[in-house]
Amino acid sequence: MCKITIIAGARPNFMKIAPIIHAIEVAQQKGEKIEYRLVHTGQHYDKNMSGSFFEQLAIPEPHVNLECSGGTQAEQTAAILINFEKELMANPVDLVLVVGDVTSTMACALVAQKLHTKVAHVEAGIRSDDWTMPEEINRLVTDSITNYFFTTSELANINLQQSGVKDNQIFYVGNTMIDTLLKQRPNFRAPKVWSELELKPQSYIVMTLHRPANVDEEGQLKAMMDEIIAHSKDVPLIFPVHPRTAKILSRLEIEHPRLHIVEPLSYLEFNYLVERAKAVITDSGGITEEASIMNVPCMTLRDNTERPETITLGTNELVGTNPKAIKKYLDKLFKGQWKEGQTIPLWDGKTARRIIEVILEVHQNKQ
Secondary structure: OEEEEEEEOOHHHHHHHHHHHHHHHHHHHOOOOEEEEEEEOOOOOOOOOOHHHHHHHOOOOOOEEOOOOOOOHHHHHHHHHHHHHHHHHHOOOOEEEEEOOOHHHHHHHHHHHHOOOEEEEEOOOOOOOOOOOHHHHHHHHHHHOOOEEEEOOHHHHHHHHHOOOOHHHEEEOOOHHHHHHHHHHHHOOOOHHHHHOOOOOOOOEEEEOOOHHHHOOHHHHHHHHHHHHHOOOOOOEEEEOOHHHHHHHHHOOOOOOOEEEEOOOOHHHHHHHHHHOOEEEEOOHHHHHHHHHOOOOEEEOOOOOOOOHHHHOOOEEEOOOOHHHHHHHHHHHHOOOOOOOOOOOOOOOOHHHHHHHHHHHHHHHHO
16 A cells, blocks of 8 residues: 655645645546545645635545644744654655645655655756745755655756756656646636626736735835836736735835725636736746646746746746836737747646656555
């Protein structure tokens, strides 16, 4: 029997692990000897993560929630180390599978290796080369102690090879976020703001900003918002925001008749808006992937990206963090000169199946 513990620490992690759980269930139905335990570290408290959230993704609620939310980076890392060590000692497995780049990913990989348990990293090898991002440190540490690397792109493979990872440890499988996107696309549903503002397809822009460099630097946030409002013609700007960011916007008195600040949306509601938007303005890596697959123009307000395939093949452009650069990209959008997305290799909805096939094969070879 191949026993796996799957780690999730924040809401986006569940989008990445949902198809892996489905692939395990399919393998079980085919008679494969594989079972899993789903561990939620509780790293991010999210009031939207109710039973209906797991129902939407068609996955069971986690077997355990370690409830490690709050505190500084160090306090949170320490809490996850302590609580996950107890969990793994009580429920030993053959493999701990971590996804993405949150603190839980790094901390649980550390615990697993110290307890002599193999680690698989889904989304291994992606790099922004920006060490001011906590996520980049998490990626580097996790990949330095991983056994099996599941990658989303050829560039990720090269990054790993250059750091000394052996070819037989790297498995180029694609992107599980896209598995979830393609499966859930028929289920997208309109949020309240769609009817309240009488929105029409391709007639509004969706915004998301959450990175501290953009939202905590008040002067930077105001300058960016001023430029976006000034150069977005007459289209509504739909901005789902975290309460903390909403307070900063309010304090800066950033208001405009076309700017609609709304509460955070569910996965199905948010992607309903993205799919029909004229464009997306964001500083999130995951949204650039989803926008590219749905062929929606995307502007990233960052100086770097760990997902360069969204630029070379997708609909994403790296605007940078200079607010004055925003006008050029909005002008390009309104002139109808935005590039079309191309096919991104292996982002085809079958990534999780490939991951489980590899895990089963590796496990059988170890017997």
